[in-house]
Amino acid sequence: MVLFIAALGLSVVIGFIKTTWRYGNYVISDDHERIYIEKGVGNFISFSIPKHRVQAIIVEQTILKRMLGLASIKLISAGGFEEENQETSSLYPFMPKQEAYRVLHLILPDYRIEEHMKRFPLKVLWLKLLHPYYLTILSVIGLWIFQPGWLWIAAIVFVVSVLLRILDYWFTSYLREGNTVQIRKGGLTNETFVTHRERIQQITVKHTWIQRRFGVATLLFTNKAKPTHDTKIYGVSKEEAGTFFTWYQKNPTYRVRLEKMR
Template sequence: MTKTKRHHPLLMLIHLWTLAKRFIFFVVYLFVIKADSESSFIIYGRIIIFAAFGIMVITIIWTWFTHKYKLDHKSFHLYKGIFIKSEQTIPFSKIQNVHRHTSYFHRVFKVTSIHFETGMTGEETTVKFEVISHIEADRLEAHIKSTDGDALTTDDVKDTKHANLNRNIHFEPTKMDILKASFTSLSFLILIPLVGSFYSKINGIFHMEKEAKGVFMNIISSEWMVTIIIMVLVIASVTFGIVRTFLAYGKYQISSDHDRIYITKGVIEETSFSISKEKVQAIEIKQSIMKRLLGLAEVKLTSAGSFSSDEETLEINSLYPFLPVKRAYDMVSEILPSYEVKQKMIRLPRKSLWVRLIKPSWIWFIATAILFYFRPSILKVEQAWWILSAVLFILIAVLRLLEFMNTRFILNNQFIQFKTGGMTTSLFISKRDKIIEVKVTRNIIQQMIGLASIGTIHRAKPVHHAGVDDVPLELATSFYHWYMGRKNEIKLE
């Protein structure tokens, strides 16, 4: 068992910075904008702000002194409490994912943060170290992987680092991959609203609209000036999109060893994530329209652990959002050899299409009712409302046709695999022993023509639901009996 330790002292600095950001508005208002005010409200407000800030500073320092941790051969032990002491024990066996994030602040002080995510429910199910040295983070991560229960030495940690260098690297994006990603994500379009937002803020302060009106009229009256401005905006937008994508995915790497999958990304702010292969509940391969046109796909992992932090929700359950389709399929088999992905699957019967087409669309009913009530005139066409209603009706029918054409399914020994979606498709693969619940439902129309809907539930945060509608009744029955066979595969902890 290791000795009890306090968290890194820089944790107080981070909390003080967060506290300062929360108080900045009140400080500016009370001490800058209302600096000359002698109102009782302002005077007492300043006193309250001083008192509250002082109390919070003392609380931050006191909290650092009272919050401690230690490790034994099988658990984290967390101690906290100022007036009421508490101890929390989290077994290593419950840890699903390990997430590291190195922000610019961390890089300046040569530290990092590390979160150990668990699959347990309730509050405080994550062991968080918001500031920690790289050596201590390596030691903690190596400790939870050790099986002998002995305290790790510096040499043990170095051996673990050496083993990390021998991981199998499955993917690192090339320059062409980054270029494709920048266009697929449409990140170059973000510059336009950013410029608009910046201008509106500047205009609100300096009232530039009147002064800029004359300049604007002179510019639009010159064709060559308009052409140059458009070209500059296009080049700037594309450059911005490429740079933004490079900063996010420039140092992306997917690797694995015998037990875990590792994902690292980020140029300025670095994020690394690892998940135990045994904890992967399901795999999802998604394609948007743009990705289908460019032959790209995104592979996502469903895990019982959380994929978020206090500051942001992180898409680190995605292996890489812009993988070539063939590489995506091959990578699943490389990283998770226990999973099988079948290229050929069973299509829905034709009667499923008619069920989908005759199903009432509430969107169309509501939209048509609104159009009928207001009867808008478009391009001087007074009866345009029913044309819009007809277009919407056709669009909904086309989307349902696409969903029917894309939907496929297959039961493959201990695996279930199905593909759904219209404009965006999703291929879902899972193992029988990873599914915690299944359901088979039938509405009146499905009962009349021998169809059913099947669904699965997986342990995740939030709970993950997946399924296929309008499958043959025979498949639904086989699906239910297939799931009952899991009792021979479940391993109790």
């Protein structure tokens, strides 16, 4: 127990040092055309992002950040970073959620986060629960071959898999308003994605045999980035999928793919 507490304390200290080294002295500013970010203590980094290249924003919250009321905000950009590093997409690494929303709206007023979104019907949860449990199957096979006495672990894997699917359903919601699309999903890590119709390069509409029986579909958005950024929303109604198709056609450069899966 003493060793466990010591290891936990050491990991916290190391995490604090790494975070301070990377994000200490964090300063963000902007003008009419660009966003400027400075960060780092030992390794100082300064870069800017052209506002017109921003394709979407992502608000990310782990369980710990949700408990502390914090959020991370990242930008999806079509190039234009002065530093070719995936990390440079981070706008706010961590700050109080409402304060992050307020500052984001000041810098990028077209990107407003809506807290109240449309939840999916309960049938989507049942559909998620009907999907094959591949990890549980692999656990059963592996334990049966190598450690038959530990087969009870497969039951734990199954229960965890079910809980994760329930959490994923509980935190998944969707909003399409005006020319804006907002998607929230995830269980352990909650992610909110916001983009505009003119920023979407392509949409893909998928529906499997069982999805057709439940009257739902999957929408996949593609935004221009390096590499391209794909965002999937599972469980939209077939009516909303059709309405979304018509809505997206108003984009003069639209590309749509329809996929029917067996």
